[in-house]
Amino acid sequence: MKNIDQKTGKEVEETPVESFRGEKRKQTLDLWEMTQLNHAFGAKRVALARDDVEDPYAEVDEQSSDGSDEEIEIELANTVPSFLKGKDFKTETNDSAMTVKKNPEGSMTRVAQYGSKFMSEAKQRKLEQKREEERLKRLEERSRVNGDPLEKMMPRLNGDQARQSAYQEWQKQAKRQEYGPRSNMSIREQRESLPVFQKRADLVKLVAENDFLVVVGETGSGKTTQITQYLAEEGFAMKGVIACTQPRRVAATSVARRVAQEVGCKIGEEVGYTIRFEDVTSNKTIIKYMTDGMLQREALVDPDLTKYSVIMLDEAHERTIATDVLFALLREAVIRRKGGLKLIVTSATLDSAKFSNYFEQCPVFKIEGRTFPVKIFYTKEPELDYISSCIETVIDVHTNNPPGDILVFLTGKEEIDTCCETLVDKMSLLRGENPSIAELIILPIYSSLPSEMQTRIFEPTPAGKRKVVLATNIAETSVTIDGIYYVIDPGYVKVNAYDPKLGMDSLIVQPISRAQADQRSGRAGRTGPGICYRLYTKNAYLNEMGSNTVPEIQRQNLSYTILMLKAMGIDDVIEFNFMDKPKQNSILTALEELYILDALDENGKLTDFGQRMAFFPMEPLLSKTLIKSIEFGCSDEVITIIAMLSVPDIFYRPREKRDQADKAKARFHDYNGDHLTFLNVYNKWSDAENSRVWCQDNYIHEKSMRRAKDVRKQLIQIMDKLDRKERRPRSSIVSCMGNWDQIRKAFVSGFFKNSAKRAAVHDAEEGSYRTLVENTPVHVHPSSSLFKKHGVDHVIYHTLVLTNKEYMHCVTKIDPKWLVTYAPRFFRSVEPGNMSSKKKNEKIQPLFNRNDPKENWRLSKGRR
Template identity: 70%
Template sequence: MSNRKVQVGNIYKGTVTGLKPFGAFIRLDGVKEEQQNEDNHHHHRHHHRDKNTRDRVKELSGLCHISQISSSRRIDNPNEVLKRDQIVYVKVTQIQDDGKISLSMRDIDQTSGLEQHEDANDLENEVRGRQYQKNQSRSQKRRNSPDMWEMNQLNKVFGAKRARPTSNSEVEDPFAEVESENDEEVEEDVEIELSNEVPAFLQGKNYKANKNAALRAARGAGGSLIRAAQYGSRFMAEVKRVKMEKKQEEEKLKRQAERAKKTEDPMLEELILQTKMQQQKEQAAEKAVDEWRKQAKIESYGIRSQLSMQEQRESLPVFDKREELLKQVQENDIVVVVGETGSGKTTQITQYLAEEGYGNKGIIACTQPRRVAATSVAKRVAEEVGCKVGDEVGYTIRFEDVTSDRTIIKYMTDGMLQVEALSDPDMKRYSVIMLDEAHERTVATDVLFALLKDAVKRRKGSLKLIVTSATLDSAKFSKYFFDCPVFHIKGRTFPVKIFYTKRPELDYIESTIDTVIDVHVNNPKGDILVFLTGRDEIDTCCETIIEKMSVLYKSDPKMAELIVLPIYSALPSEMQSRIFEPTPEGKRKVVLATNIAETSITIDGIYYVVDPGFVKVNAYNAKLGMDSLIVQPVSRAQADQRSGRAGRTGPGVCFRLYTKNAYLNEMSANTVPEIQRQNLSNTILMLKAMGISDVLNFGFMDPPEEDTILSALDELYILDALDVDGNLTKTGKYMTSFPMEPKLTKTLIKSIEFNCSYEVIIIIAMLSVPDVFYRPKEKKERADKMKSKFNDYNGDHLTLLNVYLKWEDSNFSKSWCQDHFIHEKSLKRARDVKRQLLSIVENLDRKERRLDSSVRSCKGNYDLIRKTFVSGFFKNTAKRASNHGHKDEEGSYRTLVENIPVYMHPSSSLFKKHGVDYVLYHTLVLTNKEYMHCITKIDPKWLILYAPRFFKQADPNQLSLTKRRERIQPLFNRNDPKEKWRLSRGRR
């Protein structure tokens, strides 16, 4: 059928005639097609019925796909923006051979009917889209020579380009490849490999051979404790397995009950009855756990006390040392303060300094290693001072600044003070800076040691520095800070008896639970403190102890009740007042805590400490190319600090679940500073921005290994933050303005160039908060169905964008979040992060005196967003494993950098999707496998275009590394060597 009136590229007025989930059918008004009647041989027969049937008139209509309806963003349902019989303006984008018409409403003003282009890029992308559709619609043909097919297979194996067909035979080969008719438009496979280019400032330095040095330093020397840390707890794995089996059994029982109702099978009904009786026996322990969870939700603010605020302050050990401490600060520019946890140094010293008048000369700052500590301490001090948080007392953490012009006492994370050092290396805004919890030796704290040491020297008496800690190598610190005085605040301590195990424990979680129950059953009154590595271990132990105690209560009703209380950083100490409240008469409490209870909080009434001897720390994993949490043995200093918790109220006992030999020979004397076991890219970038060119000789207290610094310099180079001479580039200067890791910062800066910064800022904000989706057990199928509505066929980054935009469209509705199984708290946090990032970008615009805003929308061209993330996260990429005889599992991937096997997480929108060969991931999560988290499909060509310093296209004339791994080896019959060439085994 010829179509003379309608032309591709023209805009027409139309009417919506139908709405489908995939798009809208639109009739082109005023445009009709005349078609000659094909039934000419019936012309005379039907002439007497209707002589007008000779020419039929057909109204033209076409399909506007869902992706072509809106320019600003994608929509899930056409009903959101269109209605039946609505008048619209559409452009004809394609007319197929069968007469089907494709329409588009994108970039068309629905009021005037005129086409709008923001800039040349939009027009170019639209032209490319039409050309792509045109190429896709072309007919395909098969290769027609079996010999040609074999030649192509051989060429592929050895990495050569495809041969052109030499035969025009009409015989169709069923095994031949399907290709486009136009050879110039064939999409060739791109073989990429790592670039060996080394910048001038790194030439001659071998640093890649020792990539795992940081990880080895974090893990220590070895031994039974190391093995236990590496293999983990079998008990934890068993608990997870039992939970999974119970879940499956419940689902099976549910299905059987439904079938029994339909079939009225008496045998089946009896089986169900028996199963229910068995479950009722097990429910006693489960009810105890449910009851414990309900009690755990009781929250209140602050530590309850009958004393007034002033009486509480005066009861602290630091109060007696007030005058002596202030005198030391007045006479010395730097003072090291060593005080027991709970002595009051964090909350009181800042107030003493403000009362002494130091606040009139500048702000009094106190840094904390943890965000939770900075916010909670600021709230406590504001309550003691009698003001709102943000007035005289405030805090600053990443993406949150709760201060004002009236703020005198400012609590902040050490990382935020490090960022301030960029613009103000002399710290002119501050009169006193207090580095609290210095023994934790975070990277930012170690950098601040060196920076503030020099700032104090330059300010000549107008800046005071106080370094405080619960446990500290005071002599080492004093020597580093110009032999400054050390001030001690004594706490009340009592002797502690220490017990070791006779032989190494096979499972430290199981032995911890047994020890707690044994102490409760067989020892005098007194509360128990247990140290574990993380939330999962704490929750599992809490539930297991509750279950076991419920059985013991039944066997011995007179047994004293054991109150089980968890504490970890996600639960601020102020929100868990039950931990600090006195234990009721006749009862005992057990507190299961992370290392936050070593020094950050003080719990009265502890007489018994159970120490399995492990802690979870951050360490740079070269294999993953990122910082990750690993479990490792504690140091002897940490072990001593833990045992000391038992001697605060009276003589105590510490049960160490490891041998004395392990304590003496397998544990390091002190904890390895974080700066010696982490990726230093962000730290080195900060130092470069401060004008410190020789970072290798920067004055760290404990310098990291040289190869760690060189690796960080190399990463900054490939991110375009440094040039070939190691100097900071314009991109590098911009990167220092954002409180994020370099890869995210580079992505955000690149998004300004790609004109998609608004969407990228939203995605970064969503990546900076806890997971927004939740799956309640009883509604997991409905939750999955709701999540699928947001899924984008290009990956999870765009899925997160869809979630935020939909929430925005609902006017930030709480009920919308509940209906779609979304965590409203996470979305609100993401909105705050987005505002902070937008503010930083706007400030940069003013600083650079830009007339136009850098915040722009890509208006639905989401390929720009994917390209932007490739420019920052090109090292986090993987290729689908070939599975041609390899041991790789179906659906597994291999990272392009380290060639390690990784897997797509089942929660990903790309899980089990076909045609996803190359992907980019945000992080790797290690559970039973190494899963890629937050994945996006990419084109391998983008890696060469947007990461030219790291990737290059493989030489087609050489055997690439990938092809060498897939080399074919002959499989032969050793009894008949003459025919060894006849068969080949699969690729290894």
């Protein structure tokens, strides 16, 4: 109390305050006002100074180099090259997979658009559970500090202990170290037991007599591993290397290792593989597995592929972009070499007549697998929630049907993990109520799962138990699982679709094709007579599904493909002999992108700069950035950043230690953005001598870091080859020695099209930024170092990804003047006193709108 001695309780006289402890804060009205403005939403942040000393509490924004605070306004230059004039491709209707169409209630397309209600509820439950865990953690911390234990409350707060222990036990079993299919047969006995072994003589004879051959064989028939060995043993390797392409890197490496084991050599000797940024071959290699993209790059240097005698395009049904391009390139190469090169196209499911007609009416060779009849059941009514239906069907089959394993097809990791957790919970309750119910072994399988855990699906099911495998479309053709008698097919798949107008990739769920549905049902007939439960109506199968899957070349960005074709001397890419031609507007959009990147000239011819871009096995935006970094004197750092962008996510965020992981990640953040954050991580890892312990302490994926190191090494080798080719006296690899602006300028010169500006009026629902090209509302991804950072007006981003929002991934702050300086073909500055075309078309929003329920017009609503 005032004027009371706190010890004695007696009133004391008030003494004038003549002195005070420490230094009294200086009352500077201007400084106070500037600080308030600095914290206001939308105001330009500047460094506040007092007596030539920076205020440590003020957020500092980068000062412009010329000292001018005048804001520059830029707009699209809209320059059209001569070879694109008269082609009004931007007004064509966009029928991409991104387009949302109206569909009747219950249709498969509508269900795919709106998603699963079960999944959204599961996400909400996980969010609430996380909040509850954080609340309990705070209670425990408070009780520890205050000495007020809560042991009596904890059992009630922890929830259902039975479910928790069941889930923990399932996770514990998933981490055990006994993996891999077991077989008592020798390698020779395993090879001779495969269906393709019975057809060996006929197959070799057809290859010798025909330049083209289409082979259709069931998954597990042995075509991928055995045909190359048969041809090598019959002497085809005497004329050149026998190559086999795969659409996935994992498949190329794993199959090569298996064949090397069967041949009896070390990987890289007689049998080797080549994938992007990794070449494990030698002069001894006669059987070579590779990704289709690597063979496409070899065709760039040697169109006739003279080092090969036989090329086998495997898994052709997947119709990747590189495979479709190789169809046309190899067709012409085989014809030119007149018997010197043989081409075999293999797949589990193919429209064999279509492929035979394309490849000069070649013969079709079929390898019959071990198949049994399969009964197919449809639903009477459309299923509005396919995830919930899958779980109910698994429980129903397990409790009511005879023994036999179950295979369930889902669209991705998130759905599989949620279904696994739900099945564990439901089975723990069922077995608690009725112990006579057999145990259900729940096994996930998807591409990002560690390979040693993937192989658990091949293990024999113990007696008295049943196995359920929850898989993506990887189980359609890539793997064969013995013991499957029941298949549950909800009828959906997740595909990567590209919108050429927005320049955005999105993973979207859509109905499968009838060919995919037939392939899925066939999985139940490998071991014995089986049953397929299709969770859609027969009418949907006949009328809503397409006959075949849309080829990737018709739904992907074609810039890299067009650049490769131009580098091979194919100028008229529109009339290129594709098996299934992509839409013309996709080709023209790719040509326009290559023009603004300086890869093509006014007449559509490949420039010298474009030739150098084609030298690198990466997207044109990255290759231009790398080449321009030489001019900016920062190629060493840019190579490191590109290597980090080329590997899976390096940051590890375990569910139980998210807070610690986020704090560890924040230590690497650079205030300029994510590109320099990646550089910080790699440099710190190098300083720690590539330590595994350092990765664990900082929640970094060591495998991704080592992969980035390998990619960086390969890029340096490619740069050295380019230097030798162009006869440069000095190496192009130089360091900017800490001048990070040079790195940002290099990325602006390549990624200027991927630029965005902070929205004038911030709306959390619409997006805090808008792209400069299409004015699309976008958000900074929560994992970015610039997430919720103020004073960042212009940014570039690596990719736009549509999930629940349009997110910019890998974002970096830029100066808008750089866009005009380094992309004059694409951007121009607006003349002083004039208004940009974008502002002319803007709709003026009134400040006050009394009908707005959120009252966004209030000044207090400005900063959120």
